Amino acid sequence: METLSKITHSIKQNLVLFISLAAMVLYSSCGTSNAGNGAGAPPPPELPVITVSAQPVTTYSEYTASLQGTRDIEIRPQVDGYLEAINVDEGAYVHKGQVLFRIDARPYAEQLNTANAILLSAKAALANADINVKKLTPLVQNNVISDVQLQQAKAAYDAAAANVAQAKAQVQSAKINLDYTRVTAPADGFIGKIPFKTGSLASKVQVEPLTVLSENKTVHAYFTMSEVDFIKFKETFAGNSIQEKISHMPAVELILADNAPHPLKGKVELAEGQFDKTNGTISFRATFDNANGLLRSGNTGKIRIPSISSSSLVVPQEATFEVQDKVFVYALTDSNKVVGTPLTVTGTSGRFYVVSKGIKSGDKIVYKGIDRLRDGMVIKPTVVPADSLLKTASL
The missing domain is CATH 2.40.420.20 (conserved putative lor/sdh protein from methanococcus maripaludis s2 fold)
Structure with missing residues (x-):
């Protein structure tokens, strides 16, 4: 029994020693870890x-714009008839006075011939009336016939003179109609779509024009401002009136659909007198030189207005x-x-x-x-x- 007691006591001492050593190792490990954390904290990022x-700074305001030529002229026939010839192609550049279309001129040439014949007849009647007046005048002066006959002769002369004037007017009208069979360009510009073909009937009352001529040596870019933008515009530029403020605006840029700027700058010229009640915007127009013809009516783009801040x-x-x-x-x-x-x-x-x-x-x-x-x-x-x-x- 004494030997068993000694063995048990020895085991207890060894167990206590083991636990103590384990605690010391654990404490040492925790201390080392904590010390390491404190010493290895990362520095602030540089x-x-x-x-x-x-x-x-120069800032810009951009507004969507649509382009139109200085004038978009509808080319319409002034006389009725069949299109005998179309002398231009769509998209062609033409000069003022150039013949664009020819309408069958034969009926109008015959009208002119008829008017000239009527004029000749009227001139002959006038000459005959003049002879009667000259014949009766001395007879009245010598009291051979009454003055009434001379007055009748003078009245016939006046009527014949009026017929001559009317016949001359008919001749001029026939010449004008004959000239109208040659449809010419009223200005330099580009030809638009031509919906008619040779042989089509052209009429003064037709709804669709023969074509549209765009005069675009200069083009107008129309754009709109909202009420907020308009107030900002008035506050940005000097002047007592809208026109004065517009005159103080710097040159503006036109940004085309491919985001490339037009090589020449333009000038804002006018503003519409009132806001559109439907969408609450007011319209402006900027004008750009287009001598090279790169811009066409119907193009779209953006107007870029600069504002300089010191x-x-x-x-x-x-x-x-x-x-x-x-x-x-x-x-x-x-x-x-x-x-x-x-x-x-x-x-x-x-x-x-x-x-x-x-x-x-x-x-x-x-x-x-x-x-x-x-x-x-x-x-x-x-x-x-x-x-x-x-x-x-x-x-």
Whole structure:
């Protein structure tokens, strides 16, 4: 029994020693881990920072526009008849006076012949009436016949003279109608669609014109402004009246459908007198030179109106992020902490935002690496020269 008791006591001592050693190892392991965590904490991220400054900026407002030639002239027949010839093709450039269509002239040539014959007959009757007047005049003077006969002869002469005048008018009318069988261009321009063919019947009362001639050495670009844009326009440009404000507007650009600018700038000339009640817009017109004929009636594009600001805050778009359709930047505080700051954006300028509220000149913002940031984080700023980024831009 004494031997068993000694064995049991020895086992208990060994168990206590094992537990003590295990506890010491566990404590040592935890201590080492905690010490390691404290010594290995990562340093603040090093990120580029720029200083916001005011810059001269030219911003642009864009409006959808439709183009029309200076005049779009409907070419219509002035006489009825069959089209004998079509001397131009669709899209051709023609000059004033050039013959475009020929209408069968034979009926009108015969009308002229008839009118000339009537004129000759009327002239003969006038000559006969003149002879009677000259014959009766001395007889009346010598009291051979009564004055009544002479007055009758003079009245017949006047009627014959009137018939001559009427016959001359008929001749002129017949000549005009004969000339109308040659349909000529009233101005230089481009020929539009020709819906008729040789042999088609042309009529003065037909609904559809023979074609449309676009006179487009200059073109008009028509565009509309909303009421809000119109108020902004009035506030932007100097002048006591709308026409004065328009006269102070700079030259405008025409951006074509392929986003390429028209090589020549234009000038806004007039505004419609009132707003359209249906859509609440007011119309403007800009005029562009088109000597090379690149622009055609029916083209579409955008009018770009510049507005120059001598001092505006600009922020690189890559330094911003969006939350619920609002634009933010990470502003840097004195303690190198970053704070998400909302901006009021008034426009874009290339890869820059034009800002009116949220930051001010001299504030520092994080330029890159913003996807790794959270509010309140501390960073190590690296200053990037603003002049290399914030240059004068155009909206």
